[in-house]
Amino acid sequence: MREFFVTVDLVVLTIRESRLHVLLVERRYPPFEGEWALPGGYVLPEEDLTTAAYRELVEETAIGTGVHLEQLATYGAPERDPRGRTVTVAFLALVPQVGAPVAGTDASDAAWVPVADLEAGEMRLAFDHDDILADGIERARAKLEYSPLAAAFCPxxxxxxxxxxxxxxxxxxxxxxxxxxxxxxxxxxxxxxxxxxxxxxxxxxxxxxxxxxxxxxxxxxxxxxx
Amino acid sequence: MREFFVTVDLVVLTIRESRLHVLLVERRYPPFEGEWALPGGYVLPEEDLTTAAYRELVEETAIGTGVHLEQLATYGAPERDPRGRTVTVAFLALVPQVGAPVAGTDASDAAWVPVADLEAGEMRLAFDHDDILADGIERARAKLEYSPLAAAFCPxxxxxxxxxxxxxxxxxxxxxxxxxxxxxxxxxxxxxxxxxxxxxxxxxxxxxxxxxxxxxxxxxxxxxxx
CATH class of the missing domain: 1.10.10.10 (Winged helix-like DNA-binding domain superfamily/Winged helix DNA-binding domain)
Structure with missing residues (x-):
């Protein structure tokens, strides 16, 4: 038995100008300083995982109510974070069209980026966030087949x-x-x-x-x- | 940021005598000593989450190949383990009919228990394992609708x-x-x-x-x- 760091990371999707976009943040601090990543952060001592995910979502987007948020999967490869053994619980959030994102305290910038640009390989994300993003996008695409979840993007x-x-x-x-x-x-x-x-x-x-x-x-x- | 313990827990399902059964272990040590729980254990320092789940599965059932194993969800309520802040990554395993289970080193007994008995409230599991089991059963039931996964139980x-x-x-x-x-x-x-x-x-x-x-x-x- 050994102790781990535990984080949450968010795949926040929305539709802007008829295209699927994901919320990304530019990292202010090492590791991966200056690179783009999914928003997220450490789970606080008294916080449930979902509470941590909502807190990060509100910090990054200033929205938190009326949003579809679900647990996506957990990623824990031994070398995924150079700071130490870190397990991250990823969440998928689907939000109706919103304004410009807000950079949180540990981000120097935040932006809605077209998913197609990322899928075309125009940008590489920090950590294993490319894998997490791909899983989040596939979850959203699959769920639109058998659930009414597309309405989560609508007014x-x-x-x-x-x-x-x-x-x-x-x-x-x-x-x-x-x-x-x-x-x-x-x-x-x-x-x-x-x-x-x-x-x-x-x-x-x-x-x-x-x-x-x-x-x-x-x-x-x-x-x-x- | 604080350090957490990270465990894996397994919902191992099989069919015996035409009924759905789950693998349970009787806990040898506190907390919940003498109570029944899902099999599981701490993730080792150099181990990926899936590797840890396979290791526990082999330890408990002596089978590991040809088994369907998927990540179910992660549970991290602050008070879920009295030993300290513990996040558990739960996995769902579907196995063809096998023999009697093997009690691992931290279990005094292991048994296949009919899911119907648990759903009838005849037994309460340790920790939040009743919730994890319910989620695992629902995942299996739902997946049989839209995937060929039932074959995982078959020869x-x-x-x-x-x-x-x-x-x-x-x-x-x-x-x-x-x-x-x-x-x-x-x-x-x-x-x-x-x-x-x-x-x-x-x-x-x-x-x-x-x-x-x-x-x-x-x-x-x-x-x-x-």
Whole structure:
């Protein structure tokens, strides 16, 4: 038995300009000083893991309520942190579109970065954060298939076209509008009509929906088909 | 920042006598001396988390290869271990039917216990292991819906009736044999026919299958319907 450091790291995803973005911070201190990383920090002595994750999320984004936050996985390779044996519990947060991020005390800068840029290898993250980010993105992409979680990226009321925009941004490819409309309105419990309409896109009025009560989509909406 | 102890705990599930069982150990030492718990132990200094989980699995069951092992979740409430701040990374292992378990060095006894007995409240586990066990069982039940993971409980070649027995044991209720047969043989990539047959049940010869290559069942086999 030996003692470890325990941290939380956050994969915070949002949609900006129709593209999936992740929140990154530029590290103010060594190790990896000046490099970009996922936001995170040490778990405090009296803090549960989820409490620590919420605290970091609020520090970095100034939002904390109404956010989808779930545990992603825990990473503990012996050499992953040069300061000593450190286990990090990673969380996935999905947030509706928000403003510019706030650099926390241990970050010199913070930014929303397009996931596509990272996946194209244009940037390498500190520690094992590339692996954690890849796992977080895959979790989000998979969950959109069998859960109504895409609504976590939306305002409280949204149109089917807005929802499709979320799916297209997260999955990174266009979807057939008719097929998508048929699937999401045919999936019992996914969407609740509000009775109100939106004309925000300048076209004919579109139904406004809220997220329904069900946790699992049956049938799922699969990535392969439009 | 403060130092923590880090452990792994295992939810090891198998099917015995057509019922879902979990591996439990009776604790030899305090805290919770003489009480039953999930098997587990401290992560060693140079060990990755998954390596530690495999090591504990081999120590407790004498099996380690060909076993499905996945990270379940991490539990770190401040007061969960009276010895000090301890974070435990829980793993889920699904094993084909095996013999009697082996008590490790820190256990005075080990046993396969029917999950139904625990769910009926006949036994309380040490630490927060009731919560970890509940999460492990739910993960296994959910995964049988959308993955071919039930085959992890089977011998390398099995009949559809044997596979249905796994589903019935894990979900805890009977399934309609015809519907089940239609669904699993109609789910592309779930099962590969071997061309061989089995007459083990004394009835007419039944096709023997191996697990197919696909990771996700489409459509899923849902718990609600038979």
């Amino acid at each position: 409280p009321e949204f149109t089917v076209a807005q929802l499709r925009g979320i799916y297209e941004a997260v999955w990174g490819h266009p979807l057939d509008p008719r097929n998508f409309h048929r699937k999401v309105t045919g999936s019992a419990g996914f969407l609740e009509p509000t009775g109100r309409t939106s004309t925000v896109d300048g076209g004919r009025p579109a139904q406004l929906y809220t997220r329904g009560a069900l946790d699992t989509l049956s049938p799922p909406i699969t990535r392969a088909s439009g | 390398p070649e099995f009949t559809v009736a044997q596979l249905r027995g796994i589903y019935e044991a894990v979900w805890g209720h009977p399934l309609d044999p015809r519907n089940f047969h239609r669904k699993v043989t109609g789910s592309a990539g779930f099962l590969e026919p071997t061309g061989r047959t089995s007459t083990v049940d004394g009835g007419r010869p039944a096709q023997l299958y191996t697990r197919g290559a696909l990771d996700t069942l489409s459509p899923p086999i849902t718990r609600a319907s038979g």
